Amino acid sequence: xxxxxxxxALEAAGNPVGGAPGAWQSRPMDDGDAPCPVGTxxxxxxxxxxxxxxxxxxxxxxxxxxxxxxxxxxxxxxFGVSFGVLGTTAGLSVAQACVMSILxxxxxxxxxxxxxxxxxxxxxxxxxxxxxxxxxxxxxGVAMAPTLARRSLGRRLLxxxxxxxxxxxxxxxxxxRRAREEAFWTTGLAVFVCWNVGTVVGAVAGDAVGDPxxxxxxxxxxxxxxxxAVPHLRTRRGRxxxxxxxxxxxxxxxxxxxxxxxxAAALGVVPAVLFGGEPPxxxxxx
Amino acid sequence: xxxxxxxxxxxxxxxxxALGLVVLGPRAVEGPALRLAALLPAALLPALVVVNTFxxxxxxVLDARAVGLAVAILATWRRGPFLVVVGLAAASxxxxxxxx
Numbered sequence: 254x255x256x257x258x259x260x261x262a263l264e265a266a267g268n269p270v271g272g273a274p275g276a277w278q279s280r281p282m283d284d285g286d287a288p289c290p291v292g293t294x295x296x297x298x299x300x301x302x303x304x305x306x307x308x309x310x311x312x313x314x315x316x317x318x319x320x321x322x323x324x325x326x327x328x329x330x331x332f333g334v335s336f337g338v339l340g341t342t343a344g345l346s347v348a349q350a351c352v353m354s355i356l357x358x359x360x361x362x363x364x365x366x367x368x369x370x371x372x373x374x375x376x377x378x379x380x381x382x383x384x385x386x387x388x389x390x391x392x393x394g395v396a397m398a399p400t401l402a403r404r405s406l407g408r409r410l411l412x413x414x415x416x417x418x419x420x421x422x423x424x425x426x427x428x429x430r431r432a433r434e435e436a437f438w439t440t441g442l443a444v445f446v447c448w449n450v451g452t453v454v455g456a457v458a459g460d461a462v463g464d465p466x467x468x469x470x471x472x473x474x475x476x477x478x479x480x481x482a483v484p485h486l487r488t489r490r491g492r493x494x495x496x497x498x499x500x501x502x503x504x505x506x507x508x509x510x511x512x513x514x515x516x517a518a519a520l521g522v523v524p525a526v527l528f529g530g531e532p533p534x535x536x537x538x539x
Numbered sequence: 540x541x542x543x544x545x546x547x548x549x550x551x552x553x554x555x556x557a558l559g560l561v562v563l564g565p566r567a568v569e570g571p572a573l574r575l576a577a578l579l580p581a582a583l584l585p586a587l588v589v590v591n592t593f594x595x596x597x598x599x600v601l602d603a604r605a606v607g608l609a610v611a612i613l614a615t616w617r618r619g620p621f622l623v624v625v626g627l628a629a630a631s632x633x634x635x636x637x638x639x
Contacts, residue, residue, distance in 0.1 A: 321621060328625045345540055356549035359556075361587065366540070366548065372596075376544055380551075387552045389583050394559025396576040401560060413557035418587065422580045469633030472607025475591040476628030478584045479611045480621050485581035498582030502589045507598050514594070518586030522578040 309429035314436050318427075322436065325419055326443030328477055329360070333451020335465035336363055340456060343371030347456040354452035358445065359417055360474075362386040365511060378510075385512025392519050393421040400424065400433045415441025419481065426484035493529035497521030603639065607632035 333354065340350035345367065357363055362383040369379035394416045401412055415437070424437035455462055465471065485491045498521030505514035592608045593599050607628035614624040 324621050328622060331625075349540060349542070349545055353545055353549070356546070357552045359552055361591075362548075362552060370540060376540065379540075380544065380548055383548060384551050384555070387555045389579075390552070390556045391558045392576070392579045392583065394556055394561075395563060395572075396559070396579045398560050398563045398576075399573060406561070409561045410557065413560045414553060416556040416560055418580075418584065422584060425577060425580050467633060467636060469603075469607060469629035469631070469636070471591070472604045472611075472632035473625045473629040475588040475604070475608055476611035476614075476625045477621070478588045478591070479608070479615050480624045482581070482584035482588070483615055485578075485584065490578060491581040494578045494581040495585045499585035499589045502586035503593065503599070506590065506594045510597075511594070514590055515583065515586045518582055519579055521582035521586070522575045525578050525582070526574055 309432075311431050312429045314427065314432045314439065318423075318432075318436065319439060322423060322440045323443050325423070325440065325477070325481070326447040328473065329419065329444045330447030330451040331470065332360060332474055332477075333448040334455035334458075334462060335451075335468075335470040336360065336367070336448075337452040337455020337457070338459055338462050338465055339364070339371070340367045340452075341459055343367035345370075345456075350456040351449070351453055354449050357383075357387075358414060358448065359387050359390055360448065361418075361515075364474075369511075382511035385510070385516055388512070388516045389418075389519065390416050393417070396421055396425055397437060400430060400437065412437070412441070415445060417441070417444065418478065419444050422481040422485070488529075490525045490529035494521045494525035497524050603632045603635040606635045 336354065337350050340353070340363070341347060345353070353363055353366075365382045365386050366379045369382060370376070394413065397412070397416055397420075401409055404412070420437050420441040423440040424433045427433045427436045482495060486495055498518035501521055502514040502518045505517055509517070588608065592604045593601070610631040611624050611628040614627050619627070
């Protein structure tokens with residue numbers, strides 16, 4: 254594990270030899286070891302089990318990753334501006350747009366609400382698609398639960414509001430438990446601050462910002478997710494899950510209401526676990 | 540949109556986030572379920588990409604966003620930093636829209 258840790262640190266420092274596309278893309282959470290059969294406990298939260306705690310479980314979040322988290326936050330701030338503009342255009346008051354960003358705080362759902370309302374849809378269908386989209390946060394909560402399990406109830410209730418795509422993606426991309434937790438809090442807070450500042454700016458400045466679509470901001474949103482997904486594609490299981498998730502979503506877009514394709518894509522993890530095991534030879538090359 | 544509806548949405552959204560984290564938290568997730576949970580971002584992030592790029596009103600559409608996605612994948616593959624990936628995707632989409 255020491256060797257793996259050193260490699261992780263090199264990657265985090267942006268060493269091109271390590272093959273890391275960027276400092277913010279660290280190693281994925283698991284599958285870093287020899288192939289494990291389904292059901293093998295992950296190193297996460299298993300102090301003293303078998304070989305003892307992993308060396309990199311205590312390693313802090315590398316400084317370059319920390320810096321890049323704020324870059325992600327800055328990009329989310331731009332999406333926040335676009336939400337503020339589009340939200341007030343769709344009929345929200347400035348106060349409503351800002352309160353929604355603080356309390357709902359899950360971008361895709363918020364865009365779904367204003368998208369449905371702005372196109373003349375009913376309140377019911379706006380809330381329905383928003384909640385279907387928000388359902389993936391429940392899955393993210395499950396993914397983050399082991400990392401935050403030792404924290405007090407109050408701390409976990411606070412953390413719950415920060416359980417979103419970016420914080421979960423950054424956290425689960427880190428190799429060790431401590432780095433995972435630090436990545437979760439740092440990303441969650443950075444995104445929370447930037448998203449809300451952006452919303453205020455967009456809602457107040459409104460038309461002065463221009464048309465977010467003319468600026469291509471709607472394409473920036475999926476582009477950010479492409480970048481966030483990369484660390485999760487380093488393992489064969491991750492790649493199978495990604496391919497299945499994308500295929501499920503694509504197939505369901507014409508068939509199901511908004512939100513359903515994304516929730517259903519969570520089923521992509523099942524074939525990944527069943528059929529995505531690493532062949533023994535594949536590990537040594539990584 | 541009424542404030543009432545907004546608060547219902549906020550409460551439900553928070554409840555969904557807290558469900559996995561707080562309700563399951565102390566017991567954590569065991570064995571095979573943990574392995575499934577760890578893979579969730581890998582399955583959900585590409586689904587978000589696909590839906591945000593190709594979804595129209597209950598149909599698949601191919602528009603300027605697809606150009607942005609292609610540029611984003613290329614920039615990521617060429618190991619561009621996060622802001623470059625996002626910026627190039629937005630710029631190329633804006634360009635296609637301006638020309639088209």
